[in-house]
Every structure is written in structure tokens, then in C-alpha cells.
Amino acid sequence: GAVVSQHPSWVICKSGTSVKIECRSLDFQATTMFWYRQFPKQSLMLMATSNEGSKATYEQGVEKDKFLINHASLTLSTLTVTSAHPEDSSFYICSVWTGVTNEQFFGPGTRLTVL
Amino acid sequence: AQTVTQSQPEMSVQEAETVTLSCTYDTSESDYYLFWYKQPPSRQMILVIRQEAYKQQNATENRFSVNFQKAAKSFSLKISDSQLGDAAMYFCAYWQGSNYKLTFGKGTLLTVNP
Numbered sequence: 495g496a497v498v499s500q501h502p503s504w505v506i507c508k509s510g511t512s513v514k515i516e517c518r519s520l521d522f523q524a525t526t527m528f529w530y531r532q533f534p535k536q537s538l539m540l541m542a543t544s545n546e547g548s549k550a551t552y553e554q555g556v557e558k559d560k561f562l563i564n565h566a567s568l569t570l571s572t573l574t575v576t577s578a579h580p581e582d583s584s585f586y587i588c589s590v591w592t593g594v595t596n597e598q599f600f601g602p603g604t605r606l607t608v609l
Numbered sequence: 610a611q612t613v614t615q616s617q618p619e620m621s622v623q624e625a626e627t628v629t630l631s632c633t634y635d636t637s638e639s640d641y642y643l644f645w646y647k648q649p650p651s652r653q654m655i656l657v658i659r660q661e662a663y664k665q666q667n668a669t670e671n672r673f674s675v676n677f678q679k680a681a682k683s684f685s686l687k688i689s690d691s692q693l694g695d696a697a698m699y700f701c702a703y704w705q706g707s708n709y710k711l712t713f714g715k716g717t718l719l720t721v722n723p
Contacts, residue, residue: 537700598711
């Protein structure tokens, strides 16, 4: 499998500021990564598919100008929440698709709290 | 569009007993994969078991096994000899190769009573 890390694990920010979350594939060169959002006691909702060297593909209803995704290398994808508001407070999870067994390997998640 | 339905929001089981979590899905595809993921309180998603649709044999992983009924589009998870560490949210997920996306069910919260 793939080992995936996320940084930070928890971030608190003021309303109107921007926050960057990093997702790293530590032992696998990932051409495709995924970003999910999970509200308390709910399921994972796919936000976007991150492709190395190209633009991310966003799911319907996800504002691409608000949630900026950059997949500049095979081991790093970043999600930037711009002009964050309290309703953006959530748990953000990234995953790596290896293409070998069609499994996704998940990072530990990042809890974002916007005050 | 594919959908995954978990009809049991919550389940409980006594330690050492067996519990079955239900999952149904809707698809027009013939080749796909199904997964059960576990999310403990740490919120780290952990793969429990996977099933390839083309395989008739049900997948097993130690105390975890599935009952895959392709015609009925059913994919239940059986946990035998339940342990306290099995307490978690369990998500059923569907994957099909056309878009590489996982479609998750809403989850079942499993409580294990000592």
C-alpha cells in the first residue's frame, strides 16, 4: 500500500484568512490524489480529483476558486481554502490511488476550524 | 450514477459475538470493486476488505468476511468474534474504473459492548 501523511493535523484560523493543507505520498509516486470533506457523523464527500501536472477536476457544487488544489509533484498535493468562513470548518481528508489494486490509501485527515 | 446504501445507521454487538453490516449498491456496470473501510475515533480510514466483482468467491480477512451477492447488488460485512477495537464507523464503498472515484455509503456506527 501507500503511506500518506497530511499537515497540519489541526488548524484554527480567523474568518477571511487562507489555509493550506498538504498531502504527501511518502512511498508511492501518485499521479492521482483525491480530496474529501467530512462533516461530523457524516460520510466522506469527494471534493476534487488532483492530477499531477494538470488542473484538478472538481465535483459539482465545489467552488474551485475557493478550494485551490495544486498537485505539482508526484508526492505532494495541496489544498488551499481561500477566504475561509465558519461554514468551511470540517475534516479534510486526502487519498492516494495507486492503480495497482484499485484501492485508495487515506491520509490521517486535517481538522479545520474557522473562527 | 452509482449509489451505495447502508440501511443501518447504528449497530451494536456483544464482545465475542458476530455482527453483520448491510450494504446495497446500484450500478449498471459488470466490472467493479467493492470495499469496506473502517473509521475509528482517530478518523483514519482503514481498509478492512475488498471484493472484485468478477470473483464469485467471497473475500475473507481473518475475522472479517463478506457476503457478495452480485445479482442482488448486495455486499454485507460479517465480523466474527467481535473485539472492543472493532468499534468504529464502517463505510461501504464502490469503485468502478471509468472515473477512478470511490462512492461511499453513509456509514454504520458499530458499538461493541464488553
